[in-house]
Amino acid sequence: MIAHVLLKHIEETPRMPIKTCISMVHSKYGKIISKRKGFLGRRRAFEMIFGTWESSFRALPGYIAALKHANPGTVVQWRLLEGRIFDFVFWAFKPSIDGFAHCRNVISIDGTHVYDRYDIKLLIAVGMDANGSIFPLAFAIAANETWGMFLTHLKTHVIKGRQGICVLSDRHKGILHNMCTLEGWQPPHAYHRYSLKHLKANFQTKFGNGTVNKLMWGVAMQHQQRKWATKMELLREVSEEAYVWLMKLEVEKWTLYANGGRR
Incomplete structure (x- = not known):
């Protein structure tokens, strides 16, 4: 009623x-x-x-099939437990796969929890086009921690043979572990950068959302080493603790001036 x-x-x-x-x-x-x-x-x-949740899961195969039908060439990879229990599905649209060839050598990956009856996760990878706009690449719905499967399919179906890709993430343990162990990926220290979004959030949690936080963002966004050094000295004058915290991180992994042109 x-x-x-x-x-x-x-x-x-x-x-x-x-x-x-x-x-x-x-x-x-x-x-x-x-x-x-x-x-x-x-x-x-x-x-x-x-x-309901159950009806949504039952409808998922039909929905994915409709995506493939409406977007020929779309890649879909499933994993079912015992042949019938949903565990993981990955998909990448054909236009995204083709368009990545014209994007910068940068991929951002992230995941979010869907909180309710089932603790499932939505994983996503995006690139950046020549105009500086976000370019969706691949998606996955996962019932378990499956960064390994996501990165494997991303490498196989989207990145393919392209070399020198810079990966941005929150440095989740699952991501770091799989990038060290999976074939085709290099250890994170080689070219894996901190996501500025996550870096800013962690910095803000530690030092607050005030002058120091604004200075940190200004430092990270500098394109020239001279200006970066000037901003860092200003930050040091305001907060020695914040300066030390930032300098413990590898500079090339969180500043634009030192990222090898992948900004």
């Missing part, structure tokens, strides 16, 4: 606040429901519109 009250509103606003759900039921029936009933009613309405 609660779900039917919320149905049309959930379709427009899937993340509707529980307080709003309770208010709508009160307006309809003059009764105040608990937060738990509001939560369960919202979830039921969501499932009535968008389906």
Whole structure:
């Protein structure tokens, strides 16, 4: 009953606040429901519109098949446990594979958790075109920690024989380990850089979002060594601790001036 009250509103606003759900039921029936009933009613309405987790997994093979049909040449790689339990799927669109040949020698990889009934992850790799714009390359949905499979398929189907690729990431242990052990990848110290996004986040956590944080970003974005050195001295005057923290990192892995032209 609660779900039917919320149905049309959930379709427009899937993340509707529980307080709003309770208010709508009160307006309809003059009764105040608990937060738990509001939560369960919202979830039921969501499932009535968008389906359940189980129905989504059942629909995934058909969805991927439709992607391949609409995009000829798209690469898809599955892994099923015991032949029927979903574990991993990788896909890269044909235009992305072809377009990477015209992108810079830089790939950014990252992953995010999908929190709910199942702890699955969405993995993604993007490049950068000549105009400095993000260029999507490959995607994966993984039920387990499978950076090894993702990097293997990325190398096989997207990078192929191209050499000297610079990889940006948050230096997750799974990424570092697989880049050291998988065939076709070099140890991270060779050309693996810190993602400035993650570096900035870690720096901000340690030193706060103030003047020091702005100075760090200005240092990292310098294209000339002379200007970089000047900015670093200014940072040192403001915070010796922040200066020491940054200098412990390999300069060529977090500054634009020293990255070998891969900026």
